[in-house]
Amino acid sequence: xxxxxxxxxxxxxxxxLFVLFAxxxxxxxxxxxxxxxxxxxxxxxxxxxxxxxxxxxxxxxxGLATDNHDWVEVEKQxxxxxxxxxxxxxxxxxxxxxDTTPTSQTAVDDLHTLIPASGISGSVILVGHxxxxxxxxxxxxxxxxxTFGVVLVDSLHAENLERAASILGEATMTTFLRAxxxxxxxxxxxxxxxxxxxxxxxxxxxxxxxxxxxxxxxxIDPDIGRQLITAWLFSQRELAKLSTTGVxxxxxxxxxxxxxxxxxxxxxxxxxxxxxxRFTIGLSERPVFLPVTP
Numbered sequence: 001x002x003x004x005x006x007x008x009x010x011x012x013x014x015x016x017l018f019v020l021f022a023x024x025x026x027x028x029x030x031x032x033x034x035x036x037x038x039x040x041x042x043x044x045x046x047x048x049x050x051x052x053x054x055x056x057x058x059x060x061x062x063g064l065a066t067d068n069h070d071w072v073e074v075e076k077q078x079x080x081x082x083x084x085x086x087x088x089x090x091x092x093x094x095x096x097x098x099d100t101t102p103t104s105q106t107a108v109d110d111l112h113t114l115i116p117a118s119g120i121s122g123s124v125i126l127v128g129h130x131x132x133x134x135x136x137x138x139x140x141x142x143x144x145x146x147t148f149g150v151v152l153v154d155s156l157h158a159e160n161l162e163r164a165a166s167i168l169g170e171a172t173m174t175t176f177l178r179a180x181x182x183x184x185x186x187x188x189x190x191x192x193x194x195x196x197x198x199x200x201x202x203x204x205x206x207x208x209x210x211x212x213x214x215x216x217x218x219x220i221d222p223d224i225g226r227q228l229i230t231a232w233l234f235s236q237r238e239l240a241k242l243s244t245t246g247v248x249x250x251x252x253x254x255x256x257x258x259x260x261x262x263x264x265x266x267x268x269x270x271x272x273x274x275x276x277x278r279f280t281i282g283l284s285e286r287p288v289f290l291p292v293t294p
Contacts, residue, residue, distance in 0.1 A: 034075065038094070041113045047094035048087040048118050052079030056148045057120045058270055059111070060086040063130030063257075065185040067093030070129070073263040074270075082274050085118060087111075091185055102185060104192035107135045112143060123148035125273050127266065129259060131156055131187065134196060137242065141199050149205035149273040150243075153258050153266060154251075157235035158196035161189070167227045199242055205276060206243035207269045210236040212252040 034051040049068060058078055060071045068086035078084040088095040089107055100106060115124060125148055128136030133155020140147040165173040180189045214229045240246035249269070254261035 034079075036094070039114060039117045041110050041117065044090060044096040044098055046087055046090065046096070046110065046114055048085055048114060049075070050083060050085040050118065050120075051075055052081070052083045054082040054274075055122050056125050056274055057083040057085065057122065058125045058127060058274070059115065059120070060084065061111070061126060061128040061132035061135050062086070062089070062092075063132050064187060064189075065092065065183050066129075069093075070257060070259055074127075074259050074266050077263065077267040078270055081271060083120070085120060087114060087118075089185065101191075102187045103195060104131075104134045104138050104187075105195045108139045108142060111135065111139060112146070115146070125149045125151065125270060127151040127153060127270060128155055129153040130256065131189075131192075133239075134158075134192060137199055137201070137239075138196060140201050140204055144202060144204060147204055149207075149276070150201065151207045151209065151266070151269045151273065152239055153209050154211045154236075154256050155208070155239060156193075157239055158193055158199060159238075160232075160235055161193050163231040163235065164228070167224060167231060201243035201246075203244045205273055206240065206246040207273065208236060208240045208246060208248040209258055209265060209269060210248060210250050211254050211256050211258055212250045213255045 034049045036047060036049040038045040039048050047068075052075075060068065060074065062068055062070060067088040071086045075084050075086060090096060090098045090100070090102060090110065123146055126136040126139060128134070128150070130153070133152040136150050136152065137155070137158075140150050161177075164176070168176065177190060183189070210233070214232070220228075237248060240248040249265070251258045251262045251265040254265065259266045
């Protein structure tokens with residue numbers, strides 16, 4: 001099912017609580033010293049926040065209608081071993097508003113301009129949460145030479161809407177899609193999903209992190225809820241197949257916002273991927289591992 005929940009709604013609930021909502025509606029760590037600034041992207045200003053040093057740089061991509069506030073704890077820890085940057089897409093946080101209807105493709109184009117304009121060089125590790133995972137998948141497919149690796153954090157899958165429709169039925173799905181058009185960021189979700197065709201990450205390093213807590217509100221029919229959870233977990237396994245190197249881990253004790261509930265899991269995934277590239281170029285000889293349970 002489509003998981004578009006962000007911390008501003010509830011960081012611990014399952015992704016389906018946001019679906020229900022849409023239907024009903026329609027530091028101080030010593031080394032952490034982030035620099036937030038506005039960067040020109042095609043005549044408009046995007047807010048980007050960077051800290052730390054070292055390669056590969058890590059770029060954090062937020063979920064739907066969410067600015068970069070969810071990433072603070074991850075940034076603090078990643079900045080201890082690499083450069084890390086988060087940003088606000090147009091219409092969010094401190095970034096400019098534009099008249100363009102945003103989609104996953106416009107987000108990829110903006111990010112492709114933002115990365116070098118922010119002073120980031122070399123291939124990057126993309127970390128995408130929820131809708132941000134769609135952006136990371138599309139970016140890595142279209143710019144493989146600029147992508148060292150991808151970490152998907154309870155990410156959307158290209159077939160989520162199609163699978164949801166088969167479970168919810170035509171009438172409910174129509175209501176849901178109508179509600180989606182009212183998302184605060186103004187993203188055209190159906191168009192964004194349609195842009196996710198023929199994704200292929202080749203042998204790009206890929207880690208899929210899946211929330212371990214999949215509880216649903218009591219108001220959702222139990223049978224429908226079980227089907228939604230099954231479809232969501234299936235889509236998570238399918239994400240790992242986008243790359244020949246893809247692996248999946250379950251973040252126990254976490255809801256949809258894994259970077260909120262279990263930032264250590266996200267940091268460990270990034271660290272392992274960063275160490276892989278450093279080992280490849282002879283900068284690290286330390287063995288790596290990825291613990292995903294407390």
